[in-house]
Amino acid sequence: MSLTNVPEQQAAFFLEATNGNFDRAIEMFYDQAPESQRAAPAYPAASQQWTQQQQPAHTSRQQHQQREVQRRGMLGTIMSLPRSALSSGFGMLFGVIGLGAAAIAFLGNRILPASVMSSIRGALQSILRGAHDVEPQAAAETFQRTFTARYGEVHPQWQDSGWQAATAQAYSHFKFLFVYLHAPHHQDTDKFCRETLCNPELVDYVNSTFDCWGGDISYPDAYRLSNSLRVTGYPYCALLAFSGPRTQLIAAVEGCAGAARLLGVLQQAVSDHGGHLAVEQADANERDFNRRLREEQDLAYQQSLAEDQERERQRAAKQEQQAAAERAAAEAAAKAKAQADAEAQKAADRVALLAARRAANRAALKPEPMGTPGTTALRVRLPDGSNHLHRFLSSAALQEVWDWVGSLEELDAVKFHLASSFPRQVFSGPSLAKSLSELGLAPQAALLVQVDDEE
Incomplete structure (x- = not known):
């Protein structure tokens, strides 16, 4: 028979016995026997003797007699139970273990130190509880x-x-x-x-x-x-x-x-x-206060750090904006300067070109015929509204007129063409090789100088 399979009421008997509750243990042990096999104890119940033990003793003889009666009472109760009670109620092995536990607890509490008896009691109870852990x-x-x-x-x-x-x-x-x-x-x-x-x-x-x-x-x-x-x-x-x-x-x-x-x-x-x-x-409150103080300080530090980082980010962004604006301004200035330089260069080139053309045209210009038959008097009107008169041979090509107009200081145009107002006629390109007579400009004519819109 395994102790782990001891019925609940039998395990309770062991616990009562090892705890020193002998009267209850004996009652439980005795109650397991069949009714016909129970024997009345020969001495008073152990509970009565346990109660008496708690009362003050009058004499040492009375105390000795009480202990003797208590021992005989329990042993008599155990011995009065027939063997069949063990086999039918608890089983042979359980009966032997139960009686041993009760005897150890009963005698040990009287002859052994409390610390030793506590260890013995714990060992016996551990055996009974081991398989029923909760x-x-x-x-x-x-x-x-x-x-x-x-x-x-x-x-x-x-x-x-x-x-x-x-x-x-x-x-x-x-x-x-x-x-x-x-x-x-x-x-x-x-x-x-x-x-x-x-x-x-x-x-x-x-x-x-x-x-x-x-x-x-x-x-x-x-x-x-x-x-x-x-x-x-x-x-x-x-x-x-x-x-x-x-x-x-x-x-x-x-x-x-x-x-x-x-x-x-x-x-x-x-x-x-x-x-x-x-x-x-x-101490705990102080630790908690210090912890919360550290947390608050850490939070304040993190907030300050975040604010510093935000300020640094804004400062860097502002600097970047300023740098970008400065770069844009520098680029615009450089572009304006380059454009101004280009325009100035262009103007200078134009002035140089005009000066060179005027000089070349003057060098190629023939003297104006004076008093010579077959001459043509041409009057030209420049874009600034000024009028200029010059005489040419009627047989002279229109190119001579062109060169004369190009030599005038008042004409500030690189490219231009000549035109008559009535009838409307534009002279350029192939017309420059024809003579004034062929073009119907002799013996006199009035021409307009028109600047070509090239600029």
């Missing part, structure tokens, strides 16, 4: 649900997470974590929950002062915490500070303490150790 959050939610269903809505506000997550959350609030380890089958659990944990005054103080977490030691998360805290008695309440590797036990109350006593312990713990949280909170 996630911390699921275990917390189950505890919260069952606690509320059994004891009502007036109770500490349990966190629905594992205890480690609860300590982290409490530390983030700069509060202590109020912890309650719930032993569901312990004889004092029900009374403690109803009269102490659900006391309105205690509940108001706990909920307003601490973050709260409760766990059923039947589940791995709470069980491991009980081992870490070296819990030796139930019910058990504690205050934890900080989180993670820094988690510290501030105060603890074991046993069925009243609401007034538990409240006094909690208030004293806050008075003695609350300053640590105040220091932590002050």
Whole structure:
């Protein structure tokens, strides 16, 4: 038979036995036997003896007698169960393991140190729990649900997470974590929950002062915490500070303490150790202030940097615009200068050309015939409105007239042509080789000088 397949009621027997709840364990063990095979215990129930053990002893003889009766009571109860109860109710292997666990817990609590017994108890419980691991959050939610269903809505506000997550959350609030380890089958659990944990005054103080977490030691998360805290008695309440590797036990109350006593312990713990949280909170506030200050400084620096970059961009853009305008102005000036130079050069060339033409025409000009028969008097009108008269032989070609007109200082034109007004006739090209007589210009004529529109 594998321990991982032990029925739930049998595993509960082991947990009660290893937790030291012998009366409950024996009752559960005894209840598994068939009705016909049960034997009444030869001595008073272990619960009665456990209650007596908590009362003050009058004499050492009475204490010794009580311990003897308690030992005989439990052993007598176990021995009074027939072998068939083991085989039919639990099975042979479970019966042997169960009796061994109960005997170790019963005797070990009396002859072994509490720390040693706690390790033994943890090892036995680990065997029973190993194959039934439950996630911390699921275990917390189950505890919260069952606690509320059994004891009502007036109770500490349990966190629905594992205890480690609860300590982290409490530390983030700069509060202590109020912890309650719930032993569901312990004889004092029900009374403690109803009269102490659900006391309105205690509940108001706990909920307003601490973050709260409760766990059923039947589940791995709470069980491991009980081992870490070296819990030796139930019910058990504690205050934890900080989180993670820094988690510290501030105060603890074991046993069925009243609401007034538990409240006094909690208030004293806050008075003695609350300053640590105040220091932590002050440090955190300073860190947060420094962080926000750095963020604000970084933001201001980034904004200043962005503004400087924008100003630099605008300055560069303005400089580029100015440079572009200067380049355009320089180009326009250069273009204007080049155009002016070209025009000046053109004018100079024109003047030189006119001067050269006038000089050449004057050199080729024949003397004006005076008193000679067969002459023609020609009057020409220049574009500026001036009139000029010159005599030519009637047999002279029109080219001579052309050269004469070209030699006049008043004519400021490179190209021109001659024309008669009536009848309208233009003389140029081939007409220049004909004589004045042939062209009907003898013995006298009037011509107009017209500038060709070449410029």
